[in-house]
Amino acid sequence: MSTTIRTGGEALVQGLLSHGIDTIFGLPGVQNDHFYSAVYDAGDQIRAIQTRHEQGAAYMALGYALASGKTGVYVVVPGPGFLNTTAALATAYATHAPVLCLAGQIHSDQIGRGYGMLHEIPDQLTVMRSLTKWARRAESPGEIPQLLATALSEMRSGRPRPVGLESPIDILAGKAEMSDRPIPLTVRRPEVDTDAIEEAARLMGKARNPVIFVGGGAIDAGEEVRALAEALQAPVIASGRGRGILSSRHPFSHTYAAGEPLWKEADLAIAIGTRLTKPFIQWQRPRHLSLIRIEIAPQESSFLAPADVTVAADSKEALRALLPALARYNRQRPSRTAEMLALHREMEDLFDSSFQPQIDFIRAIRDTLPDDGIFVDELTQVGYASNMAMPVYQPRTFLTPNYQGTLGWGFPTALGAKVAAPDRPVLSIAGDGGFLYCAMELATAVQHGINTVSVVFNDGAYGNVRRMQKELYDGRIISSDLVNPDFVAFVESFGAIGVRVHSASSLRDALTDAFAADRPVVIEVPVGEMPGPWRMMYPNELMVEG
Template identity: 35%
Template sequence: MTTCGEFLVKQLEAWGVDTVFGIPGVHTVELYRGLPHSSIRHITPRHEQGAGFMADGYARVTGKPGVCFIITGPGMTNILTAMAQAYADSIPMLVISSVNERSRLGHGNGYLHELPNQRAMVAGVSAFSHTLLDVDQLPAVLARAFAVFDSERPRPVHIELPLDIITASAEHMRVQPRPQIARPAGAMAQLREAAAKLRAAKRPLLLLGGGCVDTQQEARALAVALDAPTALTINAKGLLPPEHPLLLGSNQSLVPVRELAADADVILAIGTELGETDYDVVFDGGFKLNGELIRIDIDSQQLVRNFAPTLAIHSDARLAMRVLLAELPTREIDANSPGAQRAATVRSQLAEDFTGWAHYRQLFDNILAVLPEARFVGDSTQTVYSGNHLVDLNGPRRWFNSSTGYGTLGYGLPAAIGAKLAEPTRPVICLIGDGGLQFSLPELASAVEAKVGIVVLLWNNHGYGEIKRYMERRDITPLGVDIYTPDFLTIARGFGCAAERALDLAHLRQLLRDAPSDRPLIIEVMEAPPFAP
């Protein structure tokens, strides 16, 4: 007999799922019955939060949903933080969990792993949460989930299977083809109106967010067609290459970019929330848009959040860009154009602001000199905060971290593992601090087990340095921030990793060149010289 759990695996395999992250438990073992007979790879994290972060990193690299198998109760409470980060950053994630038998739901009798209402608990961090009450409903519920991933603003979806449903017969069911659902296209009249406003603009500005991550060709053409200085959110890094004359980087919170934004007469914002963690990381409300604002987003509600638009267009980013490009004049890149000159002035001003960050720039320059195609997956730590401003790369999906949106700690290591599993041939650098690493340190064992050769660049300042400075600036006596720092190198070696402390930049480059391909390398970088002024 083919059970529902076995059929689920077949259906996921048919729809392109190649990796599942999960920790087997007594309430999910029946989901695992079909996995050994499929082509799906299973990765075992050491905590369900790690499973969610790994799925997140995998999804950001591939654009496909990261899939997790999670047990009832504690498994679901453990993964909620990872789902919240994915929800905030619009990452596709499919969380399949068990739940108690249908006859036991909602009684509060103290059954193993029982929660009063698991689905309601998950609702706030998912596009939807569904309890499967009939085996025959499974293909339709999965189709709803993939419709979210393929044609809407992607976010986590949770499907829970009661224990008696997982083991029920699905012998009569056949694998269904994956539905092909088109993304929404903007109204032509609105797009033509937008094009007219942009053609008439004297000082245009282009703001691109993570919703544009798959539009590299169109984004570069649009910036040139508009002759518009272009700012990218953290999740949009790489849409314009570092040498592009219109690029402003990801510096919307800094004064030179803010002044240019306030002076712009027409602003085109595509696939961006215009949210705090990309436009106001100094938390002073200083990012202002005084000109006409045209917003394009796949999420109709997001069109009216944070900044009220003059013109709001509900559309997929790529489809809208293609229409606009057809309505705009064709131009070639010109480093002497008015837009390029405006951008150059801002970049010059930013360079002066960044003089105190020379040690961080040296750090990234040395990494990229050895690993020019590296992908950087970060936690909330000082190298990430500085790199958000300093680093520009030549393609999207190469720089992402948890300092945006939900802003959790402990993300960097498991997300880097997921990213490496998604594209094993590209080097992956995990940027993490000593505080954040202690949130997810056991996932080193997961990486060794999966033979994942990532580089963990551990920035060690012996505590929560950024929070300590934040307290001191507010005349608060630091408390709880000077935490005990273990011997990370010894611990990492105990897990089976390679581990060294970088003595200087030359030593760092050599360590990167010699990094093993089948296990993590932890490179500890002390905040003291030679890596700080």
């Protein structure tokens, strides 16, 4: 067996390459310089995208992971560098994204001493562990290859989630003799329980009015979900992360906006890769409703409500086993296509009457964005409406921060998605408040040729907060009005293309030009106050957060 003497930094880079990772996002600094030196020596085997802020690096790694399903990697110095990434790391956890955080650390013998060394914080590893499913510190250069393989294995085992590896400066600089043989990953997935499959198939076969709910855990099971829906003549309700698993063109494909009546009328709910948090907490479980869970980590959802049958397995593998079993128990079912198409039309009419001008803007975007184009959602009025009303045709093309609701994530996440999918259009939306969280990453986009299209809806305020202050707190408007730059001039100062439009029809024309541009494009749309979506999204509770 051949061996090579490597530094810890060289071992980390070699390990990334051995596991097929060829792109990293980050910022070099004194505690990770030995890693970046090894990246330099790797040449064009690995692409290093330097950002203008650690926050941007982590969000780009997240967008890369969400758009591709591949591992997104970011590299930062410890202390303030790492802490600047924690909102993105929390969002990666919420979206079950395969993100690897590589954080530097001060010298090993100084950790925990309180000397006040550069970038020192108390117990960085504990912070990292609270935001990941696995995190460790490298104690020697020679253990780095195994630690990296373990990190990547843990990331992919069970429900995917981010992981972290902390490497002190002396460990990255130190040398050790290491094997040249790549370390294989050991990804653990539960085997499909055939008894549970039979039990689920029997329960489905008896159900007269089943409904299917899908979330991000079913993102690779689109064909199987479609086959199940058609066999059961069951509507499919998609969470934000489940959008596109069943194309919006399919009659049975619906969003949560149409879900509550279907939930209350159903005698069986089939949850595939989703917790079902909204139905159980907001809609409540009808007494007559049975529940089947198909979930790779059902223990993370069982606290909401006990299932009648649980299939603990990967969604795609479980459904592949379930479909032939269902054929033995299923009844002859009348077509519900006309009923489901009528529900589509009913929802479209409701959206048109409730959410203007948001719906017209969404149509302009959908009309110009190809089916495989990637749309990155944001916490803005058009974003809230898009969760309910925007048609989505393919999985991994509607990116949302899930329950984390991370304001400002959209633009940098879109940059990472574009790096993962350079030949597909990528569009992010934002409000004026959220866009400026990471607007400096326009410099990164221009420098690295990451040609996304961004639409900024500018109402001169944290609009949702302002409206709630007005409606719920007797007009006590405080800290929600904003003074903004001239967005077109601001964008053009980076060398990107800035455009301003004032209507949905002009946005449609601007988007057509933007997708053909050879530079990043930001389109500003000045808007007034828009109607809020909360009464439809949360009909049984008061939404009090912006």
